[in-house]
Amino acid sequence: MRIERLSPASYRDLIQPDRVHGSLYTEPYVFEDELDKIFSRGWVFVAHDSELPNPGDYITRTVGRQHYLVVRGQDGAVNVFINRCQHRGNLVCNTAAGNAKNFTCPYHGWTFGLNGELQDVPHAGGFQKDWNKLGLEVPRSGSYRGFVFASAAQDGITLDEHLGRAKALIDRACDLSPDGRLRLSAGWVRHEYGANWKMLPENDTDGYHVGFTHQSFVRAIRSQYDQFVADDTSANGVIRDWGNGHTEIDFAGGYTKPLEWLGTSPEKAADYVAAMEKSYGKERAAELMRLGPPHACIWPNLFLAEMNIVIFQPLAVNKSVQWHTPMLLEGAPSLDFRLLRQSEGALGPASFLVADDASIAERAQQALEAGDPWCDLSRGLEREETDARGVRTSHMTDETSNRGFWQHYLHVMAG
Structure with a gap:
């Protein structure tokens, strides 16, 4: 007899602190349960x-x-x-x-x-x-x-309770605008993945895969990735679990100068710098422009992808769509052209990143549909730390964000 819905105990069996079962990506009845409990009853x-x-x-x-x-x-x-x-x-x-x-x-x-x-x-x-x-x-x-x-x-729960600590991530994005507001006016591009929707947010805050899945990107742009993962104690880049399924890779520790994340300098973006200083004062503006944007997923379907906004759309147990649009900044029209071109290069149809991630996700989907597999999520389990805000943090190559995603998933699906 075919199981139509998993019991809370079954979810607890399939989602353990250091691993999850592959059937959670491949079984249609799990997908149907997600549509109800996550995408209908929850905040999206x-x-x-x-x-x-x-x-x-x-x-x-x-x-x-x-x-x-x-x-x-x-x-x-x-x-x-x-x-x-x-x-x-x-x-x-x-x-x-x-x-x-x-x-x-x-x-x-x-x-x-x-x-x-x-x-x-x-x-x-x-x-x-x-x-x-x-x-x-x-x-x-x-x-x-x-x-x-x-x-x-x-x-x-209220929207405020759902967002929780992760409101700070949205604040970080909005505060890059001199007016404190974002503008999504460039239109949306959509990419279909032959993979389960959960693979998209999992991948987007996974710092471990970058040097392998995106080798051509790392080489082409002379990426700072090696500095972020230089050794097991490097704090240049860290993984965070903000709770409620919200996760992040924070690159800010690796930036030493304002606008380094944008590939430019204050001298080359004088209009933007002047507007930021007028709005926030020189000291706060300099700090905002050094920290840069968040690289974070807001459970379950929003990704603050640095200077892009991304939506995850589930279509079927083995099919999903990723939407993206450039994150333009109100009060900074001089940056629009740069942000549009960078968005095309990172996430567009011929970009460095999307094709790699889609290919990896589709291969994983194919592999998980055979046999009775478990997926290991134990990397860095013993070296996580929890800060004063209650946010769990670890090395950029650790799977803290993945564990955070799945533990909240368990909370939602098992009631």
Whole structure:
């Protein structure tokens, strides 16, 4: 008899402190359970408010199997709705983005306002129910510094509790803007992976694979990777588990000069430096520009990929899509061209990184679909440290971030 859902005890058997079972990447019933417990009941990233600059602007996003409609209302607020008509269940909006005064369901013509209220029902004489109860469904939603999140569950932890300590990672990204705001206006590029979605966030905060999977990249840009992993005590680059499934590779310890992470210098970016100093003062601006952006995953589907924003989209147990767009900085238009070109080089269709990571993930998926495999996650288990914030930290090549991801996964999936 085929198992349709794992019990909490089964998840605890398959996820151990130093290893996880390969079936968690390959079994369809596990994937179905994830869609429910992680992507429907939990908080997920759905949009950034800069994608909706004007009243009436909207975007549609699919997270797991849930379809969201995100709209800038006439009052300037960003509203999140379930993209589904309560009459006969049709998708109300079928385009990816645009501007509208209202939304009309293509099936029977029910019309909804930008606030989700039901405005019109054709041939209303035959319809006696209360219109106020049949507007677009409103999931729980919230935002933090422009990042908009939603949860299809009507109860559960708050967004503030979900983000926890990891709000500091979003702050680090936003504070690189003289205005304290990001702008996602360059458009999204999507890459399909023939692999389970979990391999994407696992890989993106894995500091161990860089010198092997990305050898051509390391050589071509004269990377500082060797300095980050110079010896077992190097603190130039560290791995962090921020809790709640949020993980990070922090490269800041290896940067000695402002804007080194951007491949430039203060002299070559004088307009940006002046704007930062005006906003933050010279000392704080210099520190922000030395630390650079975060390289961190916000559970479960958002990746702050240094100067890029990435979304993980699960499609099937063995198929996922990675979206990316450049992270542009409000108040620093002089950097737009550089950031766009760097985004193409790092994550674009002919980039250094995506093709390598996709190939590795697909090979892993193929290998795990055979036999009864375990995946070892023990590297660095004995040398982790926990700082005063409660954040677990270890050497860049350790698997602290992977263990953090899986322990939170266990917490969510086993209830």
